[in-house]
Amino acid sequence: MLIAQISDTHIPLKGKKTYGIAPMAENLVQCIADINQQNPKPDLVLVTGDITHSGQSEEFNHAAYLLNQIKTPFYVIPGNHDDRNLLRSTFDKRSCPVEADKKIDYVIENKELRLIALDSTMLGKPGGEITKVQAQWLNEKLTEKPKQPTLIFMHHPPVNCGVLETNADGFIGKELLGDVVSSHDHIEKILCGHIHLPINTRWCGTVISTAPSLGMQLALDLTLKRESEFFLEAPAYQLHYWTQDKNLITHTVVVKPVDGPYLFENL
Known part of the structure; x- marks a missing residue:
């Protein structure tokens, strides 16, 4: 099974650039084209939040038009830049299978890997949150199928990732989430966004993996003293490959023109 993950697309109004400088819509088009030509094709695509930059309905319409070019089923969850209600009303039940007036938590049933979406957003705040009700719901869902390998995907990673700005969020x-996660041994990985950098870390008996942004990568400063800033880089996304041996392998795919390939035996 192959799963593509794109995150932090920050789509602006049509014809605009994010912050006036970042061509995020063009970057998304490039990533979707790359995903569509992958061989084998991904079985599904996860869009892990901050789909829009300002949460406006026009931005959601623009993002939905672009995302609908994906030639495989895709699923969305909100990030802190998104409006939960607009996200729910913009995307149909195929991409956002939830009821009205609820957090966007849902399950994607699959024979190989079961996927559970969690809505970690708080209204008007940049940080993440999992409520007691959500933690109880997650525990119930994980208990339903304790032998089936499962992925959780959400926008905010529930750990500090060594990036000053997102640590402060x-x-x-x-702790509620950690108690649930640590009590189940069939969670293969927790897929997140928000950090604008590809990061992996152990947490509560599983692995947290964050996807890069589609071009606005946050400055990496392990001294935690640098002011909040970002670099314009080539767009990137992740491929999560569930092998026949039941290993989950994550590849970061950078979408940019390169020279090659070159056969070693010919050099």
């Missing part, structure tokens, strides 16, 4: 309820 915080995560309410990470």
Whole structure:
């Protein structure tokens, strides 16, 4: 099974650039084209939040038009830049299978890997949150199929990732979430966004993996003293490959023109 993950697309109004300088819509088009030509094709695509830049309905319409070019089923969850209600009303039940007036938590049933979406957003705040109700719901869903390998996907990672700006955003309820996660041994990985960098770390008996942004990568400063800033880089996304041996392998795919390939035996 092959799963593509794109995150933090920050789509602006049509014809605009994000922050006036970042061509995020063009970057998304490039990533979708690359995903569509992958061989084998991904079985599904996860869009892990901050789909829009300002949460406006026009931005959601623009993002939906672009995402609908994906030639495989895709699923969305909100990030802190998104409006949950607009996201729900813009995308149909195929991409956002939830009921009205609820957090966007849902399950994607699959024979090989089961996927559970969690809505970690808080209204008007940049940080993450998992409520007691959500933690109880997650525990119930994980208990239903304790032998089936499962992926959780959400926008905010429930740990500090060594990036000053996102560390400061915080995560309410990470202890609640950690208690649930640590009590189940069939969670292969927790897929997140928000950090604008590809990061992996162990947490509560599983692995947290964050996807890069589609071109606005945050500055990496392990001294945690650098002011908040980002670089314009080539767009990138991740491929999560569930092998026949039941290993989950994550590849980061950078979408840019390169020279090659070159056969070693000919050099």
